[in-house]
Amino acid sequence: MAVTNISPKKKKLDEQNVYLPSIAVIERIIEETPSVRTMHFNFKDEKLRKKFVFESGQFAELSVFGIGEATFCISSSPTRNDHLECTVNRVGLVTNALHRLGVGAEIGFRGPYGNSFPLELMRGKNLVFVGGGIGLAPLRSVIFNVLDNRNKYGKINIIDGARTPADLCFKYDLDSWQQDKSIDVSITVDKGDENWTGMEGFVPAVLEQVAPSASDAIAIVCGPPIMIRFTFPVLEKLGFSPEQIITTLEKRMKCGIGKCGRCNIGNIYVCRDGPVFTYAQMKNFISDEY
Amino acid sequence: MTIKKISKKDMVKLLADWGLDSTVLIPSRDEGVIEMAEWDGKDISFLEWYRNTVIPPKSSFLPPMEEMFTFQKNGNGYSIEVSAEQRKRIIFGIRPCDAKAIAILDKVFMDSCEDPYYVSKRKNTMLIGLGCNKPYDSCFCTSSGLSPTESADVDLMFTDIGDDFLIEEITDEGEELLATAGAVKKASQADVASLKKARAAVEGMVTRKVDTKNIIEKLQASFGDSDYWEKAADKCISCGVCTLLCPTCYCFDICDELTKKHGARYRGWDSCGFSIYTKMPMENPREEKWRRVRQKVCHKYEFFPMNYGVIACTGCGRCIRSCPVNWDITHVLGSVPVEQPIKNR
Numbered sequence: 001m002a003v004t005n006i007s008p009k010k011k012k013l014d015e016q017n018v019y020l021p022s023i024a025v026i027e028r029i030i031e032e033t034p035s036v037r038t039m040h041f042n043f044k045d046e047k048l049r050k051k052f053v054f055e056s057g058q059f060a061e062l063s064v065f066g067i068g069e070a071t072f073c074i075s076s077s078p079t080r081n082d083h084l085e086c087t088v089n090r091v092g093l094v095t096n097a098l099h100r101l102g103v104g105a106e107i108g109f110r111g112p113y114g115n116s117f118p119l120e121l122m123r124g125k126n127l128v129f130v131g132g133g134i135g136l137a138p139l140r141s142v143i144f145n146v147l148d149n150r151n152k153y154g155k156i157n158i159i160d161g162a163r164t165p166a167d168l169c170f171k172y173d174l175d176s177w178q179q180d181k182s183i184d185v186s187i188t189v190d191k192g193d194e195n196w197t198g199m200e201g202f203v204p205a206v207l208e209q210v211a212p213s214a215s216d217a218i219a220i221v222c223g224p225p226i227m228i229r230f231t232f233p234v235l236e237k238l239g240f241s242p243e244q245i246i247t248t249l250e251k252r253m254k255c256g257i258g259k260c261g262r263c264n265i266g267n268i269y270v271c272r273d274g275p276v277f278t279y280a281q282m283k284n285f286i287s288d289e290y
Numbered sequence: 291m292t293i294k295k296i297s298k299k300d301m302v303k304l305l306a307d308w309g310l311d312s313t314v315l316i317p318s319r320d321e322g323v324i325e326m327a328e329w330d331g332k333d334i335s336f337l338e339w340y341r342n343t344v345i346p347p348k349s350s351f352l353p354p355m356e357e358m359f360t361f362q363k364n365g366n367g368y369s370i371e372v373s374a375e376q377r378k379r380i381i382f383g384i385r386p387c388d389a390k391a392i393a394i395l396d397k398v399f400m401d402s403c404e405d406p407y408y409v410s411k412r413k414n415t416m417l418i419g420l421g422c423n424k425p426y427d428s429c430f431c432t433s434s435g436l437s438p439t440e441s442a443d444v445d446l447m448f449t450d451i452g453d454d455f456l457i458e459e460i461t462d463e464g465e466e467l468l469a470t471a472g473a474v475k476k477a478s479q480a481d482v483a484s485l486k487k488a489r490a491a492v493e494g495m496v497t498r499k500v501d502t503k504n505i506i507e508k509l510q511a512s513f514g515d516s517d518y519w520e521k522a523a524d525k526c527i528s529c530g531v532c533t534l535l536c537p538t539c540y541c542f543d544i545c546d547e548l549t550k551k552h553g554a555r556y557r558g559w560d561s562c563g564f565s566i567y568t569k570m571p572m573e574n575p576r577e578e579k580w581r582r583v584r585q586k587v588c589h590k591y592e593f594f595p596m597n598y599g600v601i602a603c604t605g606c607g608r609c610i611r612s613c614p615v616n617w618d619i620t621h622v623l624g625s626v627p628v629e630q631p632i633k634n635r
Contacts, residue, residue: 017406019358019544019555023368044367063555065361065368066548091571106367225573252570254544257403260560261541262568264585265575267593286510286592289575289585 018257021063021108022048026101027083032169036134037099038075038087041107053112054078056119056142057248057276060111061256062086062098070094071253073275074112075137077144084109087137087169113256114275117142117220117246126154128212130231132203132223133162136169138248139222143173147180156183157212161203161227163190186210204230207238214239221247232279242280249275249282249290265290293477293485294457300473301334301455305382307471312378312416315350317343326350326381340383341424346537346608347388348395350381351411354534355558358407358544363551376410380467383420386441387431387604391537392417393443397598398540407557416463419444420455421489425496428607430620432493433500436604439489451484500620502591502601508626509592515627516580522622523583525615530561532609532617533586538602541567562586587622 028040043049054074063069070092076085090099101107119142127146131139146153158177162168168189177185188199188206199206203223212219219235221228228247235245251263251270258272266287268274282290296304305314309331317340318327325345345354359372384392392412399408421439425431431438441447445464448455456477459465468474477485512518533539543560547553560567562585568576576582594602603619610618 017372018403019406019557020370020372023370063546065363066546066553068546069544069555089571104366108368250570251575252568254542254560258401259398259403259405259540260543261562261589262560264562264589264593266588267596286513288514289581 019110019255021061021069021110023106024084024109026103026105026107029101029103030172032087032171033167035090036087036169037090038085038170039098039101039107040076040083040085041109042083043109044106052084054084055112055116056145057116057138058112058114059256059271059275060086060109060113061253062088062094063108063110064094064097064101065106065108067097068094069108069110069254070098071256071271073138073141073248075140077141077148079145079148087134089134110256114271115273117145117248117276119145122146122218123152124154124216126156126213126215126217128157128217128219128235129159130203130207130219130221130223130235131158131160132227133167134169135223135227136160137222139220140170140173142220143177147177147183150182154216155212157210158183158185159188159203159207159210160186161188161190161201161206161223165189165193165196165198184210202230203227204234207231208234211238214241214244217244219245221245225250235279242283243278245279246276247279247282249277251275251290291459293482294459294468294474295451295454295477295481296457296471296474297454298337301337302332303473304471305329305334306331308380308382308467312380315379315381317383326383329382336383340420341422341426342385342388342606342608344535344608344612346391346535346606347381347384348391348537348540350379350415351392351395351408352399352540352542352559355556356407358555358557360552360554363553374406374410376414379411379415380418381415382418384417384444385422385606386419386436386438386443386447387429387434387606388537389417389419389441389443390434390436390604391606394538394594394598394600394602394604395540397600416446416467417444418464418467419447419460421447421449422492423450423488425492426607426611428498428610429496429605430498430500430607431605432496433498433502433620434601434603434605437489438492438496449485449488451481451488454481456481456485498607498620500605500623502623505591505601505623505626506595508628509588512627513584513588513592518625518627519580519584522587522625523580526563526579526583526617527615528563528565528579528582529614530563531612531614532619533561533563534559535608535612537604537606537608538590562589583622587619591623 023044024041030038059073061069072086075087254260258269263270314329315326316329317336324343399405419441445461447458541560590602
């Protein structure tokens, strides 16, 4: 029933220089919101395209040559592997540079790094996905993964929200999930506009209204820190134990391989030991700096 | 282990022999800043004035700034080039504390996910230790379980016994390095006796002590005591010098530089003392100064030992000597409140 501890990946990385990026070419750009875009890309090297594997929840270091590297989760699913996707919020130096690129531009890619969502442990369970804003990006990878193996999982509940209708990411996915009779989808915005006919209210409040059963269920949460902080208590109130709650942590990172130091929380390195953790694991962190 | 000896007069010859197929680095003064730098083939006056380097020897393995690779823009695309060549090097004069620091860095950079830049330098570099004869007041290596004159983390260990150096062969590679050196003789019983005497004398000069017993547990218990940490961080000005000059601090940044068509990716030292180090768009987990000071202390004495089984502080005292406001890690460690209630968890 409870998800046991999610362990870090122990696999040895490739013998080659771990800091060398592979060249990837942008194939398509979807402007999600005024400040968020999803980039579809593929490796320039055909052999690498075939060889490359990753799991939902893992992340990568993307670089714009001459500007620098930044960390992004892979927002596409390994079950749909004709290309990779990363979703980029324009907030800093590298993300602004990524927003200036067009189709055909070449970027650097290092990864995949980190552990992944525990699909084995999620098998046969009812799943509750709680997302907020761009936090849907890592969830989207695992949601597709689950939908592409629909019969292996129980009930699926997706609760997603954003500040305004214009801030909702992946509207096309939300639409298609809403059409899907095999899943329950609730979409909310903090404040609607004149065209908005959906729910209004913060994600944790909507979660409480929807009140998915905790029985034989696992909740997977990702969103801004403030949303996560208010979502965990609601899930606990609904009967979810900390072992049944999974999230993926965001930290500033540079190396992605547990060396450069900045994603350190106590003795944990989010890049090396995470980024996916259960709430139970987080409660055992010896630091409160997350 | 056979102990050998060499007359100080023959040191130029020995270093010159080594210099035939390796680059020899020795403690050097450049505008007052002492660091390991390439020997000019003549000058060994450092034997007179050298106490320890200002810039720790980690800079020979994890340089303050290093090029990782270059890239070139061709039309829409990029090609990447790495220069992998690494010369053979011999570092002479590393102190036992700093040799231990390299062994500590090995745990990070030579783990299952090897850091190619560090590893290529490390595998091509021999460490020749030189025991201290005049430790600083700020030194506290003996509290980190080290000795100012003994080391297992070098290839050869030199100890000053007056007119001669006694040499211990620590590794096979070190032994080989002496095999062809003409000026090296076998040490006598009397020499070994003076070695022991010299050691005891220097060890007694390290008077600063830190009680590291149960330090992990103590720091864990007081982690949430923000009052204590605020006090401990009070005078810190977040200049980062204690981390940059720390021989075991290894935090780094990665950044790019680009002219029109050519560019390079570099990595350079960074510091958990800077608030921007952990800054994210939405929030910063270590915005407050006391959190950063706590991170620095706890990483060395709590988190690193939990992960790697060894305290990441060698007691070299550089952080004490270099601090512009006299922040002192030994005072902070010495006053960790043991039985405070855990707050802020």
